[in-house]
Amino acid sequence: MKSPVIIDLRSDTVTRPSPAMLDAMFSATVGDDVFEEDPTVHELEKRSAALFGMEAGLFVASGTMANQISVKLLTRPQDEVICDKSSHIYYYEAGGVFSNSGISIRFIEGKRGIISSEQIEENLNPPENIHLPLSRLVAIENTSNKGGGSYYTYKNLESISRFSRKSGLSLHLDGARIFNALTETGDTTKSIGKLFDTVSFCLSKGLGAPVGSMIISTKENILHAKRIRKAFGGAMRQAGYLAAAGIYALDNNISRLKQDHLRASKIASLLKKCTYVADLMPVETNIIVFSLKPRLKVDTFLQHLKKFNIKAVPFGKQTVRMVTHLDITDNMLNDIETALLKF
Ligand SMILES: *Cc1c(COP(=O)(O)O)cnc(C)c1O
Numbered sequence: 001m002k003s004p005v006i007i008d009l010r011s012d013t014v015t016r017p018s019p020a021m022l023d024a025m026f027s028a029t030v031g032d033d034v035f036e037e038d039p040t041v042h043e044l045e046k047r048s049a050a051l052f053g054m055e056a057g058l059f060v061a062s063g064t065m066a067n068q069i070s071v072k073l074l075t076r077p078q079d080e081v082i083c084d085k086s087s088h089i090y091y092y093e094a095g096g097v098f099s100n101s102g103i104s105i106r107f108i109e110g111k112r113g114i115i116s117s118e119q120i121e122e123n124l125n126p127p128e129n130i131h132l133p134l135s136r137l138v139a140i141e142n143t144s145n146k147g148g149g150s151y152y153t154y155k156n157l158e159s160i161s162r163f164s165r166k167s168g169l170s171l172h173l174d175g176a177r178i179f180n181a182l183t184e185t186g187d188t189t190k191s192i193g194k195l196f197d198t199v200s201f202c203l204s205k206g207l208g209a210p211v212g213s214m215i216i217s218t219k220e221n222i223l224h225a226k227r228i229r230k231a232f233g234g235a236m237r238q239a240g241y242l243a244a245a246g247i248y249a250l251d252n253n254i255s256r257l258k259q260d261h262l263r264a265s266k267i268a269s270l271l272k273k274c275t276y277v278a279d280l281m282p283v284e285t286n287i288i289v290f291s292l293k294p295r296l297k298v299d300t301f302l303q304h305l306k307k308f309n310i311k312a313v314p315f316g317k318q319t320v321r322m323v324t325h326l327d328i329t330d331n332m333l334n335d336i337e338t339a340l341l342k343f
Contacts, residue, residue: 007310007332009267012177012205012260012286012325017245021208024248030240033059040240044247048201048214051250052193056222058215059243061234063088063176066200066213068096069228071137073221074170074197077102079136082123084110086146088174089139100232104133112281113144114152117163124167138164140196141174143181148321149264149287151181154191161195175201176213180285183257197221206257206286207249208326211242253326260286260324266333267322270340276301278318288322289315301343308339 008014017025031037045057060066067089071081081097083089085107089097097103106123108115125132140160143151164171173196175181182189193199198217203209215225229235236242261283268283271290280290292301298314305312315321 005309005332007308007328007335009288009322009324009328009336010311010313012323013202015208015325015327017210018208018326020252021245021248025241025244028240028244030238032237033239034235034237038238038240038243040247041243044243044250045214047247047250049216051189052199052216053190054193054199054216055219056217058222058225058229059236059239059246060213060215060229061211061236062204063174063200063202063213064093064096065229065232065234066202066215067093067139067172067174068100069225069232069234070172070198070200070215070217071097071103071139072101072228073217073225074137074172075101075103076136078133079103080106080125080133081137081139082106082108082120082135082169083139084108084113084115084141084144084147086110086113086144087139087141088145088176089141091146103136106135110144110147112150113141113147114150114156115140115160116156117159120160120163120169121167124169135167135169137170137172139172139174141176143177143285143287145176145287148281148289149177149180149283149285150281151184151284154185154187157192157195170197171195172197173199175199177202177205177285179254180206180257180261183254183261184285198225203246203249206260206325207246207253209242209245209249212246214246256326257286260326260328263328263330263333264288264322264324267324267336267340270337274340274343276343286324288324289319291316291319294318304343305339308335310336310339 049057203212278293
């Protein structure tokens with residue numbers, strides 16, 4: 001039986017603005033943000049910074065741009081950034097940190113993308129050794145995308161922050177899905193802001209905005225980040241129409257993330273019943289990653305789902321990823337059940 005709508009589980013980026021979000025966008029007061037005259041962009045930046053207890057914020061075009069600007073802000077050419085080997089900043093940003101910032105990366109083998117202060121310590125280069133790049137920055141990803149939506153405990157983050165400060169390392173949070181993490185841990189945004197030099201988060205993922213990410217930090221850092229954004233060609237004019245969607249998202253779409261997590265865990269329990277599933281990563285937030293037994297190819301499986309108007313993405317040779325988001329409803333879960341079990 002075909003479901004009349006597309007059930008798009010490829011990513012939480014596929015959401016379309018709701019009618020109420022569109023209303024907020026269309027009625028936004030805007031100005032030229034390069035002249036610093038867009039009140040809606042200012043409002044979004046101010047509120048994002050305040051949310052995390054930081055001084056200032058910057059609205060940017062994408063999560064990738066937020067990471068690229070943050071890395072450039074906190075490093076100099078020849079420096080080294082320490083991060084998990086599956087980090088988005090390495091894996092999915094087209095090698096940007098190498099060309100934009102001229103740095104190298106020290107990879108840590110984390111547990112589902114989660115690294116520890118002990119591992120950072122083991123990978124720190126002694127600054128007196130001129131053969132080695134200078135360890136300058138630690139980048140944390142929370143939740144971890146490649147890790148299947150895994151998240152950090154506060155204790156771990158605090159210990160990484162303490163170690164980084166003691167060792168003169170800057171600390172960046174790629175918090176594309178930080179609100180998904182906080183939904184589970186119950187930690188406050190302010191307690192997270194205290195730990196990092198820069199925090200980035202996406203408005204265009206679980207929060208449901210069409211475009212945009214934020215960088216938040218000190219006033220001084222954001223002034224510098226603005227110059228980098230300009231050089232990257234990312235200074236926008238009447239961006240308030242997009243910022244209005246971001247404000248709407250912060251006001252309305254954080255508290256509902258729990259529903260996405262519940263639906264993801266329902267999908268996971270269906271997958272546990274499927275004999276063709278070889279391995280399922282424990283579902284911690286809104287991301288479901290599983291591998292198929294060798295007899296079933298990913299392409300064949302995705303073609304099967306397509307017949308039920310369900311979309312998912314390959315996430316490795318035998319691996320598939322599904323992501324829940326605000327356009328996935330309980331009704332769709334029935335169709336997903338039929339598709340998964342009828343195979
Ligand atoms: C999606 C994502 C980003 C940035 O994505 P854009 O598509 O550039 O907005 C950054 N980090 C992580 C962990 C992500 O999942």
